[in-house]
Amino acid sequence: MAVLEAVGLTKHFLGRRGIFGGSSGTVRAVDGISFAIEGGQTLGVVGESGCGKTTTAKLVLGLEAPSGGSIRFEGHDLQALDPAGRRHYRKSVQAVFQDPYASLSPRMRIGAIIAEPLVTNESLPAEEVRNRVRKLLDLVGLPEHAAELFPHEFSGGQRQRIAIARALALSPRLVVLDEPVSALDVSIRAQVLNLLRDLQAELGLSYLFIAHDLAAVAHMSHTIVVMYLGKIVETGEARELSRAPKHPYTQALFSAALPSHPDERREEIILQGEVPSPLNPPAGCRFHPRCPHAMPRCGVEEPVLTDVEGHLVACHLFDTEACHSMRV
């Protein structure tokens, strides 16, 4: 059974009021998306700024309430949980953020930072807390005496290890990783990605992995979700999807990913224009103004996710009635 399941998840933000009081519309940050995260697996979310991936993370973490749709955790709808159930949920879902320089308090010792979730959520004797902190430090590959030090005494990679230890303090089932290696040096990224993979294998964790580095997402994920302007345009098994993307946007995105070798030659698809404002998304398929394969019907009718060779793709090119010669 899926650890976490989102069904028709929607988040609209009311636009800022103008100086004369008129409302300036609704930002449809996340618009009816559905996905499932299986136990011990990683769901990767990719997309450009404004596609709604961070809002999705916030919804999963319970930092924002959905405007529509639901999130089910271990089979229970979050909105319907009683206070005890919500406490259990908050303990079971933890997060690691992008910038370990901002996410660790500079005034707290590492021991206190890692112990904080334990102290606030569980009443444990001090000795037991110290033991748990020691175990967590060991788990993320830091020495025991690190507990006595302050964040400024650590490098970026080590700080991210501390943030991971804190996230694991309450033995969560799901960890939301929002760009966990983007702020780190290239030679350190592999260390942290390997650590995350080892922890997943050891503890059976599920990850929601959000990053703009496609190769890192493809490397870490079992399933990938591609988002554009608040919608899922394609989702499927990670290796399949990164090898043979179907949706024109996914194709452009993966062709824009940088090569790992100078001899690697890919078809280059350069998209024109930029992502439109989510305040006023295009009618029909939201990608159609930039799409190299757009047809008249794309501007009118919104495509739905349909099964194409094992992926779900939202594109009129793959509709059953669309002629197969149109395929790319």
Place this chain on the structure above:
Amino acid sequence: MSNSILSFASSEHRRPVAAPANRPLLELRNLSTHYISAQGTRVVRAVDDVTLSIDAGKTLGIVGESGSGKSTLALTILRVLPQAAHIVGGQMLFEGEDLVQKSDAEMRQVRGKRIAMILQDPMASLNPLFTVGDQVAEPIRVHEGATRTSAWRRAIDLLKAVRIASPETRVTQYPHEMSGGMRQRIVGAIGISCEPRLLIADEPTTSLDLTIQAQYLSLLRDLQREHGLALIFITHNLGIVAKMCDQLAVMYAGRVVESGPVSRIFNVPAHPYTEALLNSIPRMGDNRKRLTAIEGQPPNLASLPRGCAFAPRCNVAFDRCRVDAPPSVDLGDGQAARCWLAVPTAAAVAAQAGAV
């Protein structure tokens, strides 16, 4: 004080000047830039004995982690260093003239006109209080003494050249009215406004989205082709190097540890750091294979270990690496590496060529 440093630099002629016919556009010879504390007690060797060259119309990638000295190297070439930094040795031959020897007034004739630079954050490099047109026209008015109206007309043409839609209205707008990708194009337009020979781009696409990055990189490549620009890409991203560059220099702790043609370095890296770096990046095809991580942390430039700076993280280091810093070894075909392990290879190459 700076004068004595400069005269020391000029006395250091190690190699005869090459014939102008095959002369590189920019040649750095044994260049060193150090940050020296006010009392002169602490020295950080941010750029240390760097020898590199770039030919006209070509692209050189300089990769390194934070603190490897790659940005200081860019600032050194333009001579826009912070106060504590001093060029303590070496030469920078640009079209045959040594930039290290130039006066500040002479450097102002070079900056923006013959060598231009694009920085990482377009919002920080554009002035929010001036229109885009004013800012694109400024170098043209300063360097070419163009009139306001003719410089303004040129600004419109430049915006067209960097593929900004409806340039006539965009020139009158302010930076905040544009998206990140558009702002970075405007910085690019300022860069090429005086037809420079060399453009230095310091992490130009780090703040851009993937598809916008692809647009910008293809724009830079077109501009390079149309204007015969030489490009120096400073980046931490080996993917950008693989896509854009002809030559590559890998920096570690202030030194160039390996340099040479891009395809050669990607296929047969000679320095263990380069090799480890190439193995540590995830590749699109090989999902869920374990990455080869480089253990340890990048070194602190203020307290470098003796010998080779990479030795503490190197898994093939031996005794000599921890005592003596390796020299730069020529491996043939333009490839050079600073590693003791490369020394026997170099000897073999030299013997084959009959040079030794």
